[in-house]
Each structure stands twice: as structure tokens, then as C-alpha cells.
Amino acid sequence: MKMIKKITMALSMLLAYSQMNAQGITYGFQTSANIAVQSPIGDIYNNDDFKAGFNVGVFGNYNFNKAFGLQTELNYMQNGSQTEIVKNSYNYISVPVLVSYNLLQKANENWRINLYVGPYVSFLLNAERKYSDNETSNMDLVDNTNITELGVVYGFSVKHPIQNHYVVLNLRFGLGLTPYDVENSDPKNKHIGIGIGYEF
Known part of the structure; x- marks a missing residue:
């Protein structure tokens, strides 16, 4: 029930942001x-x-303006780690708020190359440890995992215009600043992602 409330809150944040200026906002996936x-x-x-x-x-x-923008996201994110023996899977709903800067606002009004950075908050959906020997039972890690995580995202994106819309290619890095493990504060979630999107 608490997780449902947190996801609802994240959706409300995205909706509230979108209502700031209905004419100046674009959406995408x-x-x-x-x-x-x-x-x-x-x-x-x-x-x-x-x-x-x-x-x-x-x-x-x-x-x-042509240079600066603000982007809010609602993502399903897979994090974790893996060795030859075990695979630890941590799945989250993540809400980043990113400030972007367009490097081509003067050189080209169609193409966009954006640098972006900003904080995120993630809410744990599930956490599980699986063993490769197929004999040891899987372990639920939810009770040993912090439900919320704070971190930072940074990277860049390239936007190619298609009529009035954009195809978006991006490379980003994510770094957790708060521990995911209840008992061990040292390890943090990290990830690098290469993605594609569509903005309309």
C-alpha cells in the first residue's frame, strides 16, 4: 500500500509539472x-x-528558451549486480528532474545536442537474489533494502527533427548517493545507459 502511494505521488509530480505551461511543454517516451x-x-x-x-x-x-530546459521523467529502472554465482536484481520506479543545455541553439535550430544533469528519487519495487546452481532457493532482498534512493543523473542527448517531432538518442550515467543496502552503507547503485526515445 505504501508503495502504491509513492508511485501515485511520483505520477502526481509529473502531472503537476506538465501543467506549468501546457503550450511550452513537449512529451515523449x-x-x-x-x-x-x-x-x-x-x-x-x-x-x-x-x-x-x-x-x-x-x-x-x-x-x-533556446538554450535551457527542464525535463521530468517517470521510469521503470533495473539495477543490481551479477557474478558467476549470484545475480542481484533491484527494480525501481525512478523520477529524475534534469536541467538541460542545448549546445546548438545558435548554430542549428533543428538539431539539438543537450547536456543534462539533475537529481533523482527512486522507489523500490522488488529485490531478489538468484543463484546460478539452480539448487539454492532464490532470496527475497526487500527487507534488507532501503525503499527509497536518492542520486544524480548526468549525460547528453542528440535530437534529430522529424517534422514537428524529434527522435532522441541519449547516453547517461546514474549514481546513487544513498545506500541501497540497509546494513551496509558503502555500496551504491550505478548504471550507464544507451537509449532511444521519441519526443512529440
Whole structure:
């Protein structure tokens, strides 16, 4: 019940944002392939084995002018880690709020290359550990996982115009700033995603 309330709140945030200016806002949907890992923030090379996953969601974008914009998203996100023995899967509803800057506002009014950065809040849907030996029972990790997570997203996107709409290609990085594990505050969720979307 609490999770339903949190998801409803996230949807309400997206709706409220979209009502700020109905004429200046665009909408779209997106999906991406993600590579996720769980390790301390400063741990760059000594990471756990990567886990493949995906992200799918919707977004609303408001352009203040040709240079700056604000984008809010509602995404289903797969995070976790994987070794030869176990696969840890953590699935979230994630709500980023991103400030974007268009590098081509003077050179080209059609194509757009945007840099973006902003915070996100994620709400845990489920968490599970699976063993590769097919003999050990799977383990539910929800009780050992923090329900909410705060982090930051940054990256860039390329928008190609199709009539009055855009095809969007993006590369982004996500870094959890709060621990996902209740008992261990060191490891954080991290991911890199390559995606495609459509803005209309």
C-alpha cells in the first residue's frame, strides 16, 4: 500500500509539472539498455561484475528558451549486480528532474545536442537474489533494502527533427548517493545507459 502511494505521488509530480505551461511543454517516451553495478562511490575499477538491464519510461520537457530546459521523467529502472554465482536484481520506479543545455541553439535550430544533469528519487519495487546452481532457493532482498534512493543523473542527448517531432538518442550515467543496502552503507547503485526515445 505504501508503495502504491509513492508511485501515485511520483505520477502526481509529473502531472503537476506538465501543467506549468501546457503550450511550452513537449512529451515523449524512451527506453534504454543499461549496464548496472553496485560498489562504493569512489570505486571506479574494482567493481562487481556488471549486470545487464533496461529502462523504459515517459518524460515531459519544458524549454525556457533556446538554450535551457527542464525535463521530468517517470521510469521503470533495473539495477543490481551479477557474478558467476549470484545475480542481484533491484527494480525501481525512478523520477529524475534534469536541467538541460542545448549546445546548438545558435548554430542549428533543428538539431539539438543537450547536456543534462539533475537529481533523482527512486522507489523500490522488488529485490531478489538468484543463484546460478539452480539448487539454492532464490532470496527475497526487500527487507534488507532501503525503499527509497536518492542520486544524480548526468549525460547528453542528440535530437534529430522529424517534422514537428524529434527522435532522441541519449547516453547517461546514474549514481546513487544513498545506500541501497540497509546494513551496509558503502555500496551504491550505478548504471550507464544507451537509449532511444521519441519526443512529440
